[in-house]
Amino acid sequence: MNLLISTFWLSRRAFMESVRQPWLEIGNLFIPLFFFAVTVGAIGSLRDNFGVDNFIAFQMPVAVLQGVAGVAGSAGLGMTQDIQRGYFDKLRLTSAPPFAIVLGRMASDGFRALILTLIVVVVGLLFGTGMEAGVFGAAFIVLLGGLFGLSYSGIGMAIALRTGSPQAAQAGFLLFFPLLFLSESFVPKEFYAGWLEFLATINPVTYVLQGMRALTMDGWQWMAVTKSLISVAGIGALTMGLATMAARWRFKGA
């Protein structure tokens, strides 16, 4: 059985799971939009906004990544439910390549992250973010959000496969908060204390935010865009590696 075909059918099934639990997706969307509004309302009204001309545009990528992390975090939760109720074994007993079971869920997360990013970008545009890189720039941000979701879901997936515990899998989502807040999330990192600026500089999430901000506020800044892609790829390589190791362990018959 072909890996791609199996992955397609399994991602379709995982996606339908989300369609049938819409309140989960509403939560994933509400929280980042709420923080988006509050942050813009609180900091965006400060005088000169730390030198940022368009603070709504500056904050929009933060809302995107926050929402995408929520979406990606639920991948692990879904996998643990499959493991606990025995459906994971039922899927393993088919002719589908075992890794398709993992990839199917992750692909579904990537697609859900893509849709959520699109919604946040549209909301941002309605509230005045603008889009200096035009329609293709917006499309690129949506793609980047999807890829970030795909990459980030590897963490929850690895935890889910290794532990089979829903509580542990949800911790995958919590890991995102230090990553987000130790990046250039609220103001340019030059305004941070030295230690925090250093952490934000080595944090790949900073470069994902910068790539999205560049497209929104400055147009096609190739260096920033390339760095954002490399950062997502780096996060993806790490999380996919972890998920693969956990999957191998699980497939041995944990």
Add this chain to the structure above:
Amino acid sequence: MPAIVAERLMKHFGPDIRAVDGIDLSIPEGQVFGFLGQNGSGKSTTVRMLTTLLQPTSGHGQVGGFDVLRQPGKVRQACGVALQEAGLDELQTGRELLALQGRLFGMGGDHLKARVNELLRIVDLEDAADRRLGGYSGGMQRRLDLAAALIHSPRILFLDEPTTGLDPISRESVWRYVQQLNKERGVTIFLTTQYLEEADRLADDVAIIDSGKIVAQGSPAELKASIGTDVLTIGVEGSAEATMSAAALFRQMEGVERVQEVDGALVVYVKDGARAVPRAVRLLDDAGITTGAITLAHPTLNDVFLRKTGHHLEAGATVPAAEVRT
């Protein structure tokens, strides 16, 4: 060529737990094989190894002529499996679940649609086919699980305690369908069970597994015959001392092969049971021991199980038997 083979198959969890301890099996094509044992005896672990879900610690397994370690994909294509817990996705409908299982076996189009409809009809779930599985009863989920195991028309079917928790009517319908699959389509069936009646009724051959080892194997008739005696169960009223005294008397009685105490009664394995009953009663009378209820039976699989493992086998529980030492 046998449909299922196990050679010195072993699974250890850590140094102390020998879940399956070197079992050998050779199950011919077209047979219904009953794997009988109490909870935790190693039945499900054996199924998981033979169906590629669990790597053996050592030994070999073959299903449909394919090696479970080297050709797992071919093993999965050759067999259908309904595990002990009907692992289903409660957000899917019955029809969707079967269709997805079929697609993951490479099926599609009208053939898959027809197969799904056929199986839904067979397991009597046509009316519930488009309802989500969260609303299915336990029996309905079991039947759907069985249908899912059959979606790709496997030659070999593993059923891990398929009727545990089912009501008698659902159980009867599963039994009928298992027999039909075997007789009409020649499907080889590996059935684990803790119901003696199930093994007796369905299985051509039975193996009893206890603490990871096979302790007896043969057809139900052969296993019963292997006991070689009738089974006389005698209630003894009074103290435990009276029971011990009665056991000592029976041990000396002609034709008695073995005496066990089970739940306060004495189980006496004796040749020519019909003649032994009056002798047994007289013996106890003469010794001043009051006799309770007496039953005489030809050996059942339960007696075989008791003889081989020292335990009665009951659904969901085992009752330990004590060998009476006098």
